[in-house]
Amino acid sequence: MSGHKEYRRELRNYAIGLAAALLLTGVAFATVAFDWAPFTGTMIVVYGLGLVQIIVHFRFFLHIDLEKSARDDLQLILFSTLITLLMVGGTVVILFNLYHRMQ
Known part of the structure; x- marks a missing residue:
């Protein structure tokens, strides 16, 4: 049951x-x-x-919640998000820099 x-x-x-x-x-x-x-x-x-x-x-x-057993999963997702944001942010900075140099 x-x-x-x-x-x-x-x-x-x-x-x-x-x-x-x-x-x-x-x-x-x-x-x-x-x-x-x-x-x-x-x-x-x-x-x-x-x-x-x-x-x-x-x-x-x-x-995924804030229970003890799910914290490892949450940390993995947050770290993956951080790495993705750093890569996307770095790419955007480089592209804007190249755009302004071309003008």
């Missing part, structure tokens, strides 16, 4: 995650489509909702 309860709890978590992801995506889309705020406000709202979306995906779909 506990397997059935575990399955229902897991299914409920996926449903909550899906609903939250759809809601966040819909609000971001509506903010841009209906011009609810000036450009700067719209960008802040969209970026903020994007960060919340990342947290929702980590929690409900990737099952």
